[in-house]
């Protein structure tokens with residue numbers, strides 16, 4: 436790849452400055468994502484929250500990221516435990532989106548089958564895929580932190596994907612065909 440100059444010129448034309456936070460959130464919601472539950476084990480307790488900011492960063496080393504609100508009650512657990520699991524939710528796990536976005540930790544994990552991996556971190560059994568990670572880097576970013584993890588174990592299963600788009604949960608209309 437060619438060398439990039441140290442200072443890249445930034446595009447300056449912003450056609451419609453966005454003032455209304457609701458409009459801004461609506462525009463962001465046009466980007467379809469999957470939904471995950473990120474979880475960890477800290478001070479003898481399981482911690483977890485619904486998260487759709489998950490993304491892959493690097494293949495070698497295997498790095499993934501997600502963003503956590505600085506005000507989240509589980510922030511300290513995710514930072515101090517030294518690792519986390521990302522469980523990618525399947526259609527069958529749709530009710531967990533709400534369950535893991537509110538309430539105390541005991542009610543979030545109530546009746547949810549889990550298995551434990553590295554450092555007792557819980558992963559959700561019916562997940563489409565899971566990634567067990569060691570905390571690699573925490574990046575300060577506005578009202579969130581970007582949490583970067585190095586994947587130490589992972590697995591995936593054949594199940595139907597859960598999709599989040601325009602603040603609604605849905606499914607992929609047609610199954611992808613092999614090419």
Ligand SMILES: Cc1cc2nc3c(=O)[nH]c(=O)nc-3n(C[C@H](O)[C@H](O)[C@H](O)COP(=O)(O)O)c2cc1C
Nearest residue numbers: 484485486487488502503504507508509535536537
């Ligand atoms: C679909 C969906 C995606 C979410 N994604 C994120 C996310 O990427 N980062 C985040 O900090 N919160 C996200 N949240 C909100 C958290 O799940 C929620 O604020 C958190 O569980 C509340 O816990 P607290 O009471 O400990 O702050 C999401 C919620 C939903 C419903």
